[in-house]
Amino acid sequence: MDQAEVLLIGGRAGVGKTTVGWEVSARLRDAQVAHAVIDGDFMGAVHPAPTGDAHRAGVTERNLVAVWGNYVALGYRRLVYTNTVSVLDEAAPMFRRAMGAGVRLVRVLLTATDETAEQRLAGRELGSELEHETRSSARNARLLEERAPVGVVRVVTDGRSVIDIASEVVAVTGWADMGVGGASATG
Known part of the structure; x- marks a missing residue:
């Protein structure tokens, strides 16, 4: 397989992107599908935010280019990438x-109700960011609902196990259907 493929897992804060991304990785490992995982939230995590050509999105892209280049050099062609938008x-x-x-x-939008997201955020945000994250999560949920393009697969996470959600997400990719041929980094 020479064509690169990326599974983009998006969604509001508290929807479970990172957790689902790691469970997707576990399911792909079980199916012997070679892949890499990147949590996109960390690709532009700098302070203060750069300006001009080096703005935060530019930093994210530069880091993605560098990290993906390293993975490609090792033979990988599939990427699981989590990030809100x-x-x-x-x-x-x-x-x-x-x-x-x-x-x-391959684009998957994880969804959750305000109540579910707030509950998950309250369990995760143990420092000073809970109020900010809760407001930002609600704002991003509206933005994603309004702007997610046709073809983005929506996966509801409310009341479901991470294993169940990840199984649905992996099925969307079709990667696990490739069997042992997906076992090598280039296969």
Whole structure:
């Protein structure tokens, strides 16, 4: 397999992107599907936010180019990438620049009610960020609902196990259906 493929897992804060991303990775490992995982939230985590050509999105892209380049050099062609807005159309050009114009984008938007997201955030945010994260999560939920393009697969997470959600997400990719041929980094 020469074509790069990326599974983009997006969604509001508290929806379970990172947790689902790691469970997707576990399911792919079980199916012997070679892949890499990147939590996109860390790719631009700098303070203060850069300005000009080095703005935060530019830092994220530079880091994605560098990290993906390392993975490609090792033979990997599939990436699981989690980030709130990664499923939006405006994110696609970054992945095409970083991974090649022919990259196959598989976009999954995880969804949850306000109540579910708030409950999960309250369990996760043990410091001073809970109020900020809760407001930001609600705002991003509206933005994603309004702007997620046709073709983005929506997966409800309320009241479901991480294993169940990840199984649905893996099925969307079709990667596990490739059997042992997906076992090598290039296969």
